[in-house]
Amino acid sequence: MRVIIIPIVLSLYGNVVFSQNEKKSELPSVDIKTLTGETFNTSDIKNPDGPIFLSFWATWCKPCIKELIAVDENYEDWQDEFGLKVYAVSIDDVKSMSRVAPFVNGRAWEFEILLDPNSDFKRAMNVINVPHSFILNKNGEVIWQHNSYSPGDEDEIYKILKEITPEK
Amino acid sequence: MNKFILTVLLFFPLFVLSQENRKDYGEFHGNFELNAQTYSADSLIEAESVDEIMRMNTYANFTYTKGNFSAGLRYEAYLNTLLGYDQRYNGQGIANRYVSYVSDDFEITVGNYYEQFGNGLILRTYEDKTLGIDNSLDGIRLKYIPVKGVRLTGLIGKQKLYWDYGPGIVRGFDGEISLNETFKKLTDAKTRIIIGGSFVSKFQKNFDPVYNFPENVGAFSGRFNLSRNAFILSSEYAYKINDPSSDNGNIFKDGNALLINGSWSKKGIGILFGMLRLDNMSFRSDRAATINDLNINYLPAITKTHTYAFGAMYPFATQPNGQIGANIEFFCNFKRKSKLGGKYGMNVSVNYSQVNSIQKTEIIVNPNDEIPNLNGYTSNFFAIGEELFFRDFNIEIQKKMSKKLKIRAVYMYEDYNKLVIQGKYGMIHADIGILDFTYKFNSKNALRVENEILITGREPSGKKQDYGDWYMTTLEYTSSPHWFFAISDQYNYGNPDINRRVHYFIISGGYTKEANRIQINYGKQREGVTCVGGVCRTVPASNGFSLTITSTF
Numbered sequence: 001m002r003v004i005i006i007p008i009v010l011s012l013y014g015n016v017v018f019s020q021n022e023k024k025s026e027l028p029s030v031d032i033k034t035l036t037g038e039t040f041n042t043s044d045i046k047n048p049d050g051p052i053f054l055s056f057w058a059t060w061c062k063p064c065i066k067e068l069i070a071v072d073e074n075y076e077d078w079q080d081e082f083g084l085k086v087y088a089v090s091i092d093d094v095k096s097m098s099r100v101a102p103f104v105n106g107r108a109w110e111f112e113i114l115l116d117p118n119s120d121f122k123r124a125m126n127v128i129n130v131p132h133s134f135i136l137n138k139n140g141e142v143i144w145q146h147n148s149y150s151p152g153d154e155d156e157i158y159k160i161l162k163e164i165t166p167e168k
Numbered sequence: 169m170n171k172f173i174l175t176v177l178l179f180f181p182l183f184v185l186s187q188e189n190r191k192d193y194g195e196f197h198g199n200f201e202l203n204a205q206t207y208s209a210d211s212l213i214e215a216e217s218v219d220e221i222m223r224m225n226t227y228a229n230f231t232y233t234k235g236n237f238s239a240g241l242r243y244e245a246y247l248n249t250l251l252g253y254d255q256r257y258n259g260q261g262i263a264n265r266y267v268s269y270v271s272d273d274f275e276i277t278v279g280n281y282y283e284q285f286g287n288g289l290i291l292r293t294y295e296d297k298t299l300g301i302d303n304s305l306d307g308i309r310l311k312y313i314p315v316k317g318v319r320l321t322g323l324i325g326k327q328k329l330y331w332d333y334g335p336g337i338v339r340g341f342d343g344e345i346s347l348n349e350t351f352k353k354l355t356d357a358k359t360r361i362i363i364g365g366s367f368v369s370k371f372q373k374n375f376d377p378v379y380n381f382p383e384n385v386g387a388f389s390g391r392f393n394l395s396r397n398a399f400i401l402s403s404e405y406a407y408k409i410n411d412p413s414s415d416n417g418n419i420f421k422d423g424n425a426l427l428i429n430g431s432w433s434k435k436g437i438g439i440l441f442g443m444l445r446l447d448n449m450s451f452r453s454d455r456a457a458t459i460n461d462l463n464i465n466y467l468p469a470i471t472k473t474h475t476y477a478f479g480a481m482y483p484f485a486t487q488p489n490g491q492i493g494a495n496i497e498f499f500c501n502f503k504r505k506s507k508l509g510g511k512y513g514m515n516v517s518v519n520y521s522q523v524n525s526i527q528k529t530e531i532i533v534n535p536n537d538e539i540p541n542l543n544g545y546t547s548n549f550f551a552i553g554e555e556l557f558f559r560d561f562n563i564e565i566q567k568k569m570s571k572k573l574k575i576r577a578v579y580m581y582e583d584y585n586k587l588v589i590q591g592k593y594g595m596i597h598a599d600i601g602i603l604d605f606t607y608k609f610n611s612k613n614a615l616r617v618e619n620e621i622l623i624t625g626r627e628p629s630g631k632k633q634d635y636g637d638w639y640m641t642t643l644e645y646t647s648s649p650h651w652f653f654a655i656s657d658q659y660n661y662g663n664p665d666i667n668r669r670v671h672y673f674i675i676s677g678g679y680t681k682e683a684n685r686i687q688i689n690y691g692k693q694r695e696g697v698t699c700v701g702g703v704c705r706t707v708p709a710s711n712g713f714s715l716t717i718t719s720t721f
Binding site: 025028029036037038039059062066093094097103104106107108118120124125128129144145146147150151152153155156 | 195197198199201229231233238270282283284287288292294295319346348349360362393395398400402427429430431432433434435436437438439440442466468469470472473474475497499500501515517606608610611612613614646647648649652680682683684685718720721
């Protein structure tokens with residue numbers, strides 16, 4: 001009797017542990033700001049239609065801007081193909097925070113723009129340097145992250161988006 | 169009994185399984201950053217060697233979150249600290265720890281925390297590892313939302329000073345109301361208004377035998393943020409009562425600051441305006457503190473931040489004792505297939521900023537007065553001082569020439585008062601030109617060629633100002649998504665001292681895998697902000713090998 005039960009017990013424990021391992025990490029809840037200065041909680045970073053590309057950037061960071069330009073060039077296609085939504089979180093502090101709105105509009109970017117002037121969200125996400133980007137799946141779970149940008153990294157982003165989007 | 173245990177063992181996992189997804193052990197995350205460097209002496213570039221041969225700064229953060237509860241700590245090791253950082257950092261241990269509980273309408277944090285009231289004019293605690301700044305408060309912070317759109321924050325603590333604490337106690341309160349959130353009638357209004365105010369007070373015991381220094385010093389501020397459609401306007405005014413300190417020469421004058429930021433932008437076009445006037449606004453939790461120690465407030469440089477090597481050669485730094493300055497910037501995007509935009513579009517930005525002294529009339533202290541006037545000076549709020557601190561005109565054009573080639577061109581005209589900003593030399597004029605090409609061979613491989621030139625003005629004697637003229641070339645090869653290699657040479661060809669016409673040659677390589685990164689550099693480095701291989705950080709003057717490892721997990 002015991003001989004039979006023990007493996008069953010172990011396998012059930014195993015299941016529990018396994019299902020825990022499956023759980024992906026979610027975004028922490030931190031109050032940051034919108035372009036108009038209103039408070040925005042990061043747990044509201046959501047996209048019911050598909051994945052999210054979340055990028056930490058700054059107006060003074062050239063590689064960050066290159067990355068966002070590359071994403072912008074593909075944004076329409078990726079919206080059609082994956083239902084992607086882009087959140088660009090600026091870590092510009094008071095020194096350059098007011099540059100963000102005219103900078104973004106000047107470039108005609110259509111991303112959701114958020115301001116993290118005291119790096120509260122950046123710290124909560126353990127980001128060290130910008131650019132640092134995350135891809136979240138439809139359930140809001142972080143499934144990929146990347147630090148720095150080189151031309152061509154957008155192909156890597158595309159690959160990940162393709163992987164996590166179920167075939168229609 | 170045995171059967172009972174077996175039954176429990178058998179059903180316990182089932183019970184757990186049944187609430188499988190609700191069972192949550194929380195999340196554990198962190199990051200790690202190691203910076204090590206060897207130092208060889210090089211008298212020509214004034215690089216120093218160190219007895220340890222190699223030095224290292226390492227930081228590791230660990231955060232744990234479960235539901236409403238979160239906790240974190242940071243381990244730091246400076247063995248010994250890299251040159252350019254304060255030697256009081258030497259050592260290792262837990263530098264930061266906190267526990268926090270957040271619910272829908274309130275939040276409690278104990279331990280180290282970072283906070284900013286409004287624009288930070290009277291309170292901002294933050295960390296910037298590249299600058300060696302961590303002025304976090306260690307104490308208690310409470311946040312409360314009594315009604316929708318109203319946010320109250322109260323805090324008390326002692327400020328971190330390297331491995332120790334400053335002598336003062338900092339207390340603060342901030343309140344903010346977002347009218348559109350609070351009042352239902354305004355929920356959908358196009359005009360969005362946020363109003364806020366704060367009060368901060370510091371306490372430091374006075375042991376001075378001569379001066380009767382105030383032990384409690386208060387500062388308060390009021391602010392608003394107004395936006396409507398394409399238009400955003402924000403402003404903050406701060407006032408500080410008498411705060412004699414080593415910064416202001418122990419005068420008893422009150423301080424004040426006014427910050428205004430406005431912008432108008434719509435798709436393809438944007439305009440930005442900013443101004444900042446400061447009068448005696450240094451605010452520290454120790455009246456004797458200097459350099460970057462124990463600042464309670466944050467006084468932003470409103471000038472544009474330049475990250476190209478020569479653009480950052482003469483960076484402006486805020487003058488807390490008195491400055492008045494303004495900044496204007498214009499952004500424009502010429503569409504694809506338009507006359508100026510060409511096939512792929514073009515992006516242009518033009519910026520002008522100027523910072524001057526404030527007008528000051530000195531008060532002569534008469535020792536025979538019953539109560540001598542120790543205010544130091546008076547200042548007309550609306551007058552602009554005669555001394556120029558900084559002037560910067562720059563224009564930047566970015567254009568995609570073809571599917572493979574992108575060009576960025578920058579011209580800068582700068583006047584820099586090095587005597588006021590860095591305490592040496594005098595006025596410097598510099599013209600800077602930058603051409604930055606990125607050529608994409610295919611979808612993974614690209615070469616970036618960056619050329620920069622800096623030409624300084626001449627002294628009345630005809631001698632070149634400061635270190636004279638510079639030229640720089642960088643070649644950076646990237647192979648997405650993992651590799652980069654770069655070589656760079658900064659050549660001080662126009663140094664008035666012929667023996668110091670030095671090449672700063674540097675070679676670097678790096679590997680990135682997701683959020684893990686390793687980079688090795690070898691060569692000579694001037695002090696400044698460098699951006700290589702896709703990441704920006706400030707690096708002090710040095711000669712030798714450096715190794716950087718970063719990881720986020």
